[in-house]
Every structure is written in C-alpha cells, then in structure tokens.
Amino acid sequence: MSRPARALVDTQALRHNLQQVRKFAPASKVMSVIKANGYGHGINRVAAALIASDAFAVTSVEEGIQLRESGFWQPICLLSGFFEPEELLLLDAYALSPVIHHEEQLQQLEAHKRQAVLDIWLKIDTGMYRVGFPWQSLAKILPRLQACRAVRTIRLLSHFADADNPGSEATRKQIDDFTKAVAGTELESSLANSAGVVAWPASHLDWVRPGIMLYGTTPVAGKTARELGLQPVMTLETRLMAVQWRNKGDAIGYGGDWVCPEAMPVGVAAIGYGDGYPRHAKSGTPVLVGGQRVSLIGRVSMDMITLDLRARPEAKPGDRVVLWGGNLPVEEIARAAETISYELFCHVTGRVPFVEVNG
Numbered sequence: 001m002s003r004p005a006r007a008l009v010d011t012q013a014l015r016h017n018l019q020q021v022r023k024f025a026p027a028s029k030v031m032s033v034i035k036a037n038g039y040g041h042g043i044n045r046v047a048a049a050l051i052a053s054d055a056f057a058v059t060s061v062e063e064g065i066q067l068r069e070s071g072f073w074q075p076i077c078l079l080s081g082f083f084e085p086e087e088l089l090l091l092d093a094y095a096l097s098p099v100i101h102h103e104e105q106l107q108q109l110e111a112h113k114r115q116a117v118l119d120i121w122l123k124i125d126t127g128m129y130r131v132g133f134p135w136q137s138l139a140k141i142l143p144r145l146q147a148c149r150a151v152r153t154i155r156l157l158s159h160f161a162d163a164d165n166p167g168s169e170a171t172r173k174q175i176d177d178f179t180k181a182v183a184g185t186e187l188e189s190s191l192a193n194s195a196g197v198v199a200w201p202a203s204h205l206d207w208v209r210p211g212i213m214l215y216g217t218t219p220v221a222g223k224t225a226r227e228l229g230l231q232p233v234m235t236l237e238t239r240l241m242a243v244q245w246r247n248k249g250d251a252i253g254y255g256g257d258w259v260c261p262e263a264m265p266v267g268v269a270a271i272g273y274g275d276g277y278p279r280h281a282k283s284g285t286p287v288l289v290g291g292q293r294v295s296l297i298g299r300v301s302m303d304m305i306t307l308d309l310r311a312r313p314e315a316k317p318g319d320r321v322v323l324w325g326g327n328l329p330v331e332e333i334a335r336a337a338e339t340i341s342y343e344l345f346c347h348v349t350g351r352v353p354f355v356e357v358n359g
C-alpha cells in the first residue's frame, strides 16, 4: 500500500457554498475568487464545480490562460492586473479583464496603440492602503481610461481591510466612501469579499467577490461556518502507521518537548509539514482518529505526527486520521497553529494526492 496522506475535495460542498453566497447576496452577480490554485484546492476542479459563477477572479495572466485553455468561457478578472505592457496582447487574446490599480499601468494602457478590446476593473483605494487609486482621484482617472483605445468597459472595485471584524468603523467608512465615489458614474461596482457578503449587506452592490466562504470557512469572527450554512470542502486525511505503548516519562519526538505523564498509547500518523500540516501546530491540537477527537503531542515532523491515544486506546495502525475537514473545522487547526485557514489550504504540498468526492 502507498503512503495514505491525501486531500479530499468535495465538489458538492463547493456548489452548495456558491448557493449560500447567492442567498446572502441575491441581487448581486458572483465573481468566484479562485486565485492561488483555487485556494489550494486545484483551480480547474474548483472552476468546474463553480461553473454557475457569473465570473472568476484569479491573480495572474498565467492562471487566466490556464482557465481559458481548459475551456472556461466566463469573464475572468486578474486581481493584480498586468505586470508588464507585453501582457496586454495576451489579455486581449484570451479575453482576460485586468484590475488597473496604479499610474504606471494606466500609462501603459494609454500608450497601447494596437487595437485591443479590454474590459477592465479600476481599483480604487478606500482604506486598505495597499494598492488602488485614492477614491478622491476617481474624477481625474476615469476620463483618462475612457479615452484609452484599448478599453471597452470600465467597472469599479475596492477591497476591505477589516470586514471580518463585525463592528468595524473602518469598514463602515469604506462602504460610505466607495458608495460616494461610485455614485454618478453609472459604472458597475464591487466591494464585498466573503466577509462583506456575510456581514455587510450594504457592500453587496453589482458584484460580490467571495473567496474563502466558497471553500467552507467562516469569513467573520464570532460565527462558525456551520452557523452560516457553509460546508467544508477540503478534508486532509491519512492513516495511523504505528501505535506504541509508552512509559511514564518517555519524551516523544524531536526535542522531547512532550513527556508522557503516565503509561499510555501513542499513535504515529503519516502526515507532516512536508505535506503541509503546520509545523507550528501546538500540542493539544485536535485530530480525529476513527472519527474521535484525540490530541497532537510533540513536534510535527516532516513526514509524521504523534498523537495521544488515551481517548481512543483501541486505535490500531491503518485507522483513518483526519487533520481537518468534516467534523473537524479547519478554523480550529488554524487557531492552534496561529495562522488562518487560507494559509493552511494554500500550503498543502505537491506530494499530497488530491481526490475529488461528490457529497
């Protein structure tokens, strides 16, 4: 038998989560964000499952071309825009819609003399302070874009900095400033990420841009994915490869950080940071063995982790081990490793086989 670590991707859950987005924002079109290889789930399988989206968003022209060459015909937005003027020809050839977010890009568009037909998203900054034209400058920027031969349609977008925080004043101000900036332009606009979809209805506007909620993770503090009706998409699983009875005082694994307080069964599961399980997961991080919660103990190795099996002494090699997914919310693992679910998903490594399941 081969090494049992693998990631299951539930395409039915992806479809369900898209329907939840539509329930939260029934009047908006949905641009499903599938950047970074579909948040680590595999961009083609995610796009196929989310085929009912009104558009897709990715980061780069490479991802856009991959989708086009796989046959996806939906509008595709490139969230980072283009990096070099040479890419403009590719954007035209593959019908990819770039975000325009800084002066150099605008100048390159103005200088682009070849006939091109681009639908662009103009990014305006309302308080993220990362990229985008300041919202106050919109009246100056728009006429320049409208004068570009290569530009066919213009839409407006801005991005939230703090929407996962329910009472956020900064978010309220971003919504106000964006709404003010958009008013009178008669252009389509978009502000909401997943947190906006769930918690800020005033941000829904013409287009919503959900990412993380499509993968079944809660986008807001204080509400679980289950409470929001979201279903987990990825299950990271493996099997027990050894179970050993240890003595009181035995120090488990590298550095011997974790010492057995009594004679006890210790399991070894075939997964480690070489697979993308977070090395910083603390002792006590929950893991499911045969569907039952046990605790990670000791340091995470490259290929193995060690488990306190006192809660499941009957466990034996070959038993199924779930690291996240199903009844074990990835949010709990992220918290124990002091990171976010986005990063855990993106870090599953190339040696882990991905398997599609349907429900």
Ligand SMILES: *Cc1c(COP(=O)(O)O)cnc(C)c1O
Pocket (backbone or CB within 6 Å): 033, 035, 079, 159, 192, 193, 194, 195, 209, 210, 211, 212, 213, 219
């Ligand atoms: C990644 C991204 C999103 C999606 O954010 P989530 O928090 O995953 O919903 C939306 N808009 C932009 C511009 C992004 O970069």
